[in-house]
Amino acid sequence: MPKKKKRKGSRSAVNAFDASQLGNWEQDVASLAGMLVHEVKNPLSTLNISSQLLLEELGDPESPRDHRTQRRLETMRSEIQRIEKIVSSFLQLTRPQQMQRDSVDASRLVEDVISRNREAIELEGVNVFFQPMDVPRVAGDASLLHQAVLNLILNGCSAMSEGGEIFLRVLESTYRGSSAVVIEVTDTGVGISEEAIPRIFRPYVSTTEGGTGLGLPTTLRIIRLHGGTILVESEPGQGSRFSIVLPAEGSTQ
Numbered sequence: 001m002p003k004k005k006k007r008k009g010s011r012s013a014v015n016a017f018d019a020s021q022l023g024n025w026e027q028d029v030a031s032l033a034g035m036l037v038h039e040v041k042n043p044l045s046t047l048n049i050s051s052q053l054l055l056e057e058l059g060d061p062e063s064p065r066d067h068r069t070q071r072r073l074e075t076m077r078s079e080i081q082r083i084e085k086i087v088s089s090f091l092q093l094t095r096p097q098q099m100q101r102d103s104v105d106a107s108r109l110v111e112d113v114i115s116r117n118r119e120a121i122e123l124e125g126v127n128v129f130f131q132p133m134d135v136p137r138v139a140g141d142a143s144l145l146h147q148a149v150l151n152l153i154l155n156g157c158s159a160m161s162e163g164g165e166i167f168l169r170v171l172e173s174t175y176r177g178s179s180a181v182v183i184e185v186t187d188t189g190v191g192i193s194e195e196a197i198p199r200i201f202r203p204y205v206s207t208t209e210g211g212t213g214l215g216l217p218t219t220l221r222i223i224r225l226h227g228g229t230i231l232v233e234s235e236p237g238q239g240s241r242f243s244i245v246l247p248a249e250g251s252t253q
Protein backbone atom coordinates (compact mmCIF):
# COMPACT_ATOMS: atom_id res chain seq x y z
CA MET A 1 0.00 0.00 0.00
CA PRO A 2 1.50 3.42 -0.94
CA LYS A 3 2.41 5.43 2.08
CA LYS A 4 0.65 8.78 2.44
CA LYS A 5 2.86 11.70 3.24
CA LYS A 6 2.23 12.82 6.81
CA ARG A 7 1.42 16.48 7.11
CA LYS A 8 3.57 18.20 9.65
CA GLY A 9 1.84 18.49 12.98
CA SER A 10 -1.08 16.19 12.03
CA ARG A 11 -1.68 13.16 14.26
CA SER A 12 -2.13 9.85 12.48
CA ALA A 13 -5.10 7.79 13.71
CA VAL A 14 -3.95 4.29 14.44
CA ASN A 15 -6.65 1.70 14.28
CA ALA A 16 -5.78 -0.85 16.89
CA PHE A 17 -7.64 -4.11 17.21
CA ASP A 18 -7.09 -7.25 19.23
CA ALA A 19 -8.87 -10.21 17.62
CA SER A 20 -9.22 -11.94 20.97
CA GLN A 21 -12.14 -9.61 21.76
CA LEU A 22 -14.15 -11.21 18.93
CA GLY A 23 -16.70 -13.82 19.90
CA ASN A 24 -16.31 -17.40 18.79
CA TRP A 25 -17.91 -17.42 15.31
CA GLU A 26 -17.85 -21.20 15.25
CA GLN A 27 -20.37 -21.16 18.05
CA ASP A 28 -22.54 -18.67 16.16
CA VAL A 29 -22.47 -20.88 13.10
CA ALA A 30 -23.39 -23.90 15.21
CA SER A 31 -26.36 -22.11 16.73
CA LEU A 32 -27.52 -20.77 13.33
CA ALA A 33 -27.24 -24.24 11.87
CA GLY A 34 -29.24 -25.53 14.84
CA MET A 35 -31.97 -22.95 14.15
CA LEU A 36 -32.05 -23.78 10.46
CA VAL A 37 -32.40 -27.46 11.16
CA HIS A 38 -35.11 -26.77 13.69
CA GLU A 39 -37.06 -24.82 11.06
CA VAL A 40 -36.68 -27.62 8.55
CA LYS A 41 -38.20 -30.16 10.95
CA ASN A 42 -41.81 -28.93 10.70
CA PRO A 43 -42.20 -29.00 6.89
CA LEU A 44 -40.47 -32.38 6.94
CA SER A 45 -42.97 -33.87 9.32
CA THR A 46 -45.83 -32.45 7.17
CA LEU A 47 -44.26 -34.17 4.14
CA ASN A 48 -43.97 -37.40 6.09
CA ILE A 49 -47.62 -37.38 7.18
CA SER A 50 -48.84 -36.37 3.70
CA SER A 51 -46.95 -39.20 2.01
CA GLN A 52 -48.35 -41.62 4.59
CA LEU A 53 -51.92 -40.38 3.87
CA LEU A 54 -51.39 -40.67 0.10
CA LEU A 55 -50.21 -44.25 0.54
CA GLU A 56 -53.28 -45.04 2.63
CA GLU A 57 -55.58 -43.43 0.02
CA LEU A 58 -53.99 -45.52 -2.70
CA GLY A 59 -54.89 -48.67 -0.74
CA ASP A 60 -54.18 -51.95 -2.55
CA PRO A 61 -53.01 -50.93 -6.02
CA GLU A 62 -54.32 -52.97 -8.95
CA SER A 63 -53.06 -51.36 -12.14
CA PRO A 64 -49.32 -51.28 -12.99
CA ARG A 65 -49.55 -47.49 -12.87
CA ASP A 66 -50.81 -47.55 -9.30
CA HIS A 67 -48.06 -50.03 -8.38
CA ARG A 68 -45.47 -47.60 -9.72
CA THR A 69 -47.09 -44.73 -7.82
CA GLN A 70 -47.00 -46.81 -4.63
CA ARG A 71 -43.30 -47.64 -5.09
CA ARG A 72 -42.44 -43.99 -5.70
CA LEU A 73 -44.41 -42.84 -2.69
CA GLU A 74 -42.68 -45.44 -0.53
CA THR A 75 -39.27 -44.25 -1.75
CA MET A 76 -40.25 -40.65 -0.99
CA ARG A 77 -41.41 -41.62 2.48
CA SER A 78 -38.28 -43.55 3.39
CA GLU A 79 -36.07 -40.71 2.11
CA ILE A 80 -38.08 -38.18 4.14
CA GLN A 81 -37.62 -40.37 7.21
CA ARG A 82 -33.90 -40.53 6.52
CA ILE A 83 -33.70 -36.73 6.39
CA GLU A 84 -35.69 -36.55 9.63
CA LYS A 85 -33.17 -38.87 11.30
CA ILE A 86 -30.22 -36.78 10.03
CA VAL A 87 -31.90 -33.58 11.18
CA SER A 88 -32.78 -34.77 14.68
CA SER A 89 -29.33 -36.29 15.24
CA PHE A 90 -27.77 -33.01 14.15
CA LEU A 91 -30.00 -31.09 16.57
CA GLN A 92 -29.01 -33.45 19.34
CA LEU A 93 -25.34 -32.79 18.66
CA THR A 94 -25.51 -29.01 18.38
CA ARG A 95 -28.16 -28.20 20.97
CA PRO A 96 -26.69 -26.77 24.17
CA GLN A 97 -27.21 -29.63 26.52
CA GLN A 98 -29.01 -29.15 29.79
CA MET A 99 -27.98 -31.79 32.24
CA GLN A 100 -29.77 -33.04 35.34
CA ARG A 101 -27.60 -34.17 38.21
CA ASP A 102 -29.28 -37.15 39.79
CA SER A 103 -27.63 -39.87 41.76
CA VAL A 104 -27.54 -42.71 39.23
CA ASP A 105 -26.98 -46.43 39.81
CA ALA A 106 -25.09 -47.40 36.62
CA SER A 107 -25.88 -51.10 37.02
CA ARG A 108 -29.63 -50.45 37.25
CA LEU A 109 -29.36 -48.07 34.30
CA VAL A 110 -27.72 -50.73 32.11
CA GLU A 111 -30.38 -53.29 33.16
CA ASP A 112 -33.05 -50.80 32.16
CA VAL A 113 -31.47 -50.10 28.74
CA ILE A 114 -31.31 -53.85 28.07
CA SER A 115 -34.82 -54.67 29.22
CA ARG A 116 -36.28 -51.91 27.06
CA ASN A 117 -34.35 -52.97 23.97
CA ARG A 118 -33.73 -56.71 24.33
CA GLU A 119 -36.41 -57.72 21.85
CA ALA A 120 -35.11 -55.39 19.10
CA ILE A 121 -31.51 -56.47 19.75
CA GLU A 122 -32.36 -60.17 19.59
CA LEU A 123 -34.25 -59.62 16.34
CA GLU A 124 -30.85 -58.59 14.88
CA GLY A 125 -29.51 -62.03 15.83
CA VAL A 126 -27.52 -60.62 18.77
CA ASN A 127 -27.48 -62.13 22.27
CA VAL A 128 -26.90 -59.70 25.07
CA PHE A 129 -25.36 -60.62 28.44
CA PHE A 130 -25.18 -58.62 31.64
CA GLN A 131 -24.49 -59.48 35.27
CA PRO A 132 -25.67 -56.67 37.60
CA MET A 133 -22.97 -55.40 40.00
CA ASP A 134 -22.81 -53.25 43.11
CA VAL A 135 -20.89 -50.12 42.13
CA PRO A 136 -20.64 -46.58 43.52
CA ARG A 137 -23.27 -44.21 42.21
CA VAL A 138 -22.51 -41.52 39.64
CA ALA A 139 -23.81 -37.96 39.53
CA GLY A 140 -25.52 -37.64 36.20
CA ASP A 141 -28.46 -37.43 33.90
CA ALA A 142 -30.08 -40.86 33.66
CA SER A 143 -31.78 -40.24 30.32
CA LEU A 144 -28.61 -38.91 28.64
CA LEU A 145 -26.58 -41.82 30.03
CA HIS A 146 -29.30 -44.22 28.84
CA GLN A 147 -28.91 -42.78 25.35
CA ALA A 148 -25.11 -43.09 25.47
CA VAL A 149 -25.18 -46.77 26.50
CA LEU A 150 -27.85 -47.56 23.91
CA ASN A 151 -25.80 -45.88 21.14
CA LEU A 152 -22.85 -48.13 21.98
CA ILE A 153 -25.04 -51.24 22.02
CA LEU A 154 -26.57 -50.32 18.64
CA ASN A 155 -23.11 -49.76 17.19
CA GLY A 156 -22.12 -53.21 18.45
CA CYS A 157 -25.17 -54.68 16.70
CA SER A 158 -24.30 -52.87 13.44
CA ALA A 159 -20.80 -54.34 13.63
CA MET A 160 -22.28 -57.88 13.66
CA SER A 161 -24.38 -58.20 10.51
CA GLU A 162 -24.32 -62.00 10.90
CA GLY A 163 -25.34 -61.81 14.55
CA GLY A 164 -23.10 -62.28 17.58
CA GLU A 165 -22.79 -61.37 21.24
CA ILE A 166 -22.75 -58.21 23.30
CA PHE A 167 -21.36 -58.38 26.83
CA LEU A 168 -22.08 -55.53 29.19
CA ARG A 169 -20.18 -55.03 32.42
CA VAL A 170 -20.26 -52.35 35.08
CA LEU A 171 -17.28 -52.08 37.39
CA GLU A 172 -15.60 -49.92 39.96
CA SER A 173 -12.21 -48.63 38.89
CA THR A 174 -9.81 -45.71 39.12
CA TYR A 175 -9.10 -43.32 36.28
CA ARG A 176 -6.20 -40.87 36.53
CA GLY A 177 -6.09 -41.36 40.27
CA SER A 178 -9.80 -40.80 40.92
CA SER A 179 -12.53 -43.26 41.76
CA ALA A 180 -14.54 -44.12 38.66
CA VAL A 181 -17.38 -46.28 37.42
CA VAL A 182 -16.85 -48.00 34.08
CA ILE A 183 -19.58 -49.26 31.76
CA GLU A 184 -18.09 -51.67 29.22
CA VAL A 185 -19.85 -52.64 25.99
CA THR A 186 -18.03 -55.48 24.24
CA ASP A 187 -19.04 -56.97 20.90
CA THR A 188 -17.82 -59.83 18.73
CA GLY A 189 -18.08 -57.82 15.52
CA VAL A 190 -15.81 -56.70 12.69
CA GLY A 191 -13.54 -54.54 14.86
CA ILE A 192 -11.93 -51.20 13.98
CA SER A 193 -8.47 -50.53 12.56
CA GLU A 194 -5.97 -48.50 14.59
CA GLU A 195 -6.08 -45.56 12.11
CA ALA A 196 -9.89 -45.49 12.07
CA ILE A 197 -10.38 -45.33 15.87
CA PRO A 198 -9.77 -41.55 16.32
CA ARG A 199 -11.84 -40.79 13.20
CA ILE A 200 -15.02 -42.54 14.36
CA PHE A 201 -15.66 -39.83 16.98
CA ARG A 202 -15.88 -37.16 14.27
CA PRO A 203 -19.33 -36.13 13.00
CA TYR A 204 -20.56 -37.78 9.80
CA VAL A 205 -18.04 -40.60 9.77
CA SER A 206 -20.05 -43.75 9.14
CA THR A 207 -19.68 -47.12 7.48
CA THR A 208 -23.14 -48.27 8.53
CA GLU A 209 -25.95 -48.34 5.98
CA GLY A 210 -28.51 -45.73 6.98
CA GLY A 211 -26.19 -44.41 9.73
CA THR A 212 -25.78 -40.67 10.24
CA GLY A 213 -22.32 -40.87 11.82
CA LEU A 214 -23.53 -38.71 14.69
CA GLY A 215 -24.04 -41.47 17.27
CA LEU A 216 -20.48 -41.54 18.65
CA PRO A 217 -19.85 -37.76 18.65
CA THR A 218 -23.14 -37.34 20.55
CA THR A 219 -22.22 -40.13 22.97
CA LEU A 220 -18.80 -38.60 23.62
CA ARG A 221 -20.38 -35.21 24.17
CA ILE A 222 -22.77 -36.68 26.76
CA ILE A 223 -19.97 -38.46 28.60
CA ARG A 224 -17.71 -35.37 28.59
CA LEU A 225 -20.60 -33.37 30.01
CA HIS A 226 -20.46 -35.81 32.93
CA GLY A 227 -16.71 -35.23 33.34
CA GLY A 228 -15.96 -38.67 31.91
CA THR A 229 -14.36 -40.19 28.85
CA ILE A 230 -14.65 -43.15 26.46
CA LEU A 231 -11.91 -45.73 25.95
CA VAL A 232 -11.78 -47.98 22.88
CA GLU A 233 -10.02 -51.30 22.40
CA SER A 234 -10.50 -53.23 19.21
CA GLU A 235 -9.12 -56.19 17.35
CA PRO A 236 -10.08 -56.27 13.67
CA GLY A 237 -12.00 -59.44 12.91
CA GLN A 238 -12.51 -60.22 16.61
CA GLY A 239 -14.55 -57.39 18.11
CA SER A 240 -14.45 -54.13 20.02
CA ARG A 241 -14.84 -52.84 23.54
CA PHE A 242 -16.08 -49.33 24.28
CA SER A 243 -15.71 -48.31 27.94
CA ILE A 244 -17.59 -45.34 29.33
CA VAL A 245 -15.57 -43.97 32.28
CA LEU A 246 -17.56 -41.82 34.71
CA PRO A 247 -16.34 -40.16 37.89
CA ALA A 248 -17.86 -41.86 40.93
CA GLU A 249 -20.23 -39.59 42.87
CA GLY A 250 -18.28 -37.50 45.37
CA SER A 251 -14.86 -38.23 43.80
CA THR A 252 -12.67 -35.18 43.22
CA GLN A 253 -12.12 -34.49 39.52
Ligand SMILES: Nc1ncnc2c1ncn2[C@@H]1O[C@H](COP(=O)(O)OP(=O)(O)OP(=O)(O)O)[C@@H](O)[C@H]1O
Nearest residue numbers: 155156159200206207208211212213214215216240
Ligand atom coordinates in the same frame (compact mmCIF):
# COMPACT_ATOMS: atom_id res chain seq x y z
N1 LIG B 1 -18.59 -51.41 17.93
C1 LIG B 1 -18.15 -51.03 16.73
N2 LIG B 1 -17.53 -51.92 15.92
C2 LIG B 1 -17.06 -51.56 14.70
N3 LIG B 1 -17.15 -50.31 14.19
C3 LIG B 1 -17.75 -49.38 14.94
C4 LIG B 1 -18.28 -49.68 16.25
N4 LIG B 1 -18.80 -48.55 16.76
C5 LIG B 1 -18.62 -47.60 15.82
N5 LIG B 1 -18.01 -48.09 14.73
C6 LIG B 1 -17.64 -47.33 13.52
O1 LIG B 1 -17.79 -45.96 13.79
C7 LIG B 1 -18.71 -45.35 12.85
C8 LIG B 1 -19.38 -44.18 13.50
O2 LIG B 1 -20.28 -44.60 14.52
P1 LIG B 1 -21.50 -43.66 14.89
O3 LIG B 1 -22.26 -44.29 15.99
O4 LIG B 1 -20.99 -42.28 15.10
O5 LIG B 1 -22.36 -43.60 13.56
P2 LIG B 1 -23.25 -44.76 12.89
O6 LIG B 1 -23.47 -45.87 13.88
O7 LIG B 1 -22.63 -45.11 11.60
O8 LIG B 1 -24.62 -44.00 12.61
P3 LIG B 1 -25.76 -43.67 13.68
O9 LIG B 1 -25.17 -43.83 15.05
O10 LIG B 1 -26.15 -42.30 13.39
O11 LIG B 1 -26.86 -44.65 13.39
C9 LIG B 1 -19.61 -46.52 12.43
O12 LIG B 1 -20.23 -46.28 11.20
C10 LIG B 1 -18.59 -47.66 12.36
O13 LIG B 1 -17.84 -47.57 11.17
Ligand SMILES: [Mg+2]
Nearest residue numbers: 151155215216
Ligand atom coordinates in the same frame (compact mmCIF):
# COMPACT_ATOMS: atom_id res chain seq x y z
MG1 LIG C 1 -24.13 -45.37 15.86
